[in-house]
Amino acid sequence: MTAPARDALLAVAALLAPDAPQVAEHAGVAHDDPGAFLLAHAERLDERGIDEPFPLLAWIALVNALADHGLLAEADWKEPPGEITGRLRALRSAPPADELWTSLARSGLPTYEFLEAAGNRLHSTGTALAVLDIESDCYRSSSCPPPAVATSPPSPRRRGSPPRCSAASTPVVDRDLRGRGVVWRRRCQ
Template identity: 40%
Template sequence: MNAMLLLVKKLSYDVEEQIFSEVSLAIEKPESYFEKFKERLDERGIDSPIDQLAWISLVDALLDHDLAFELDWKESGLYICDVVDELLDRKKMACMSWEDFEDGEIDELPTSQCLNEISGKLKEQAISLACLDIESDCYVLITVPSSDIDEIMKLAQEAGCRIQDSF
């Protein structure tokens, strides 16, 4: 099985069959995938099948199933905490207490610094906050057990994509 499909298995939680189906279509029949998801791809400015179609199909499928969240590059810290809570809840991972961030100082930080602060707090609970790189000015965030992050990043690299756990 190729690295992209192994990545699907690691990231798709309880909707593996649906996501596997979408990504497989993008790999095996890119024209068919493009036609089926033309509207979704159009929103990304993609007007024909591209080399990274399988990667984009994985990202979009994770977004559709609330297993990832696409965040603007200039979001506030407490909003990001809410997003992370939703990602954790979706995968039934431990909820976090954000009391340390409620003084408002995190909202003054640039988004990348906020993400690093939040990531550090999650690591205390053996959870990694990671970003699926789609070469855009946004962050596509996922949460995964820290024990899986190295393998996930390695599979992404083998698949010709990038997942990073620092911002």
């Protein structure tokens, strides 16, 4: 990753974990010295099938650090809404909106549609649902605290669903299809 990519990575970390600077530090170390980071975190990275440095190691480090700090929920593509709701509701940054969570849990929607609906519903509480793509069959989701929603910049990219990104791409902010919430993806080359 280049210096602008590092800055973007740390900005994402600060937005999603404003009260946990360790998240940005963790991702920064993975960016700055991937070999040493891999050695220091070999067991954890092995769980994701990572055994050598690669261009997205710092992005994976960010995802792991968010999970370690209770700021990331993982959901399989075929998980029922009640399970996903429980994980999202447990996030440190989730709003305490009981009625919203109860109705989402009963929705019966497939995972992708559920996350889209959850993002729309959370938007009404001043919270954005962020999905961090690590190119797997699971969704990694976090929520931005209300101040982050108000200050997150609009993406210069066109609206719509971006194409799948390569492993060498750069993390950027991208608004979802209706401008409600934030989806963290990697910029395609």
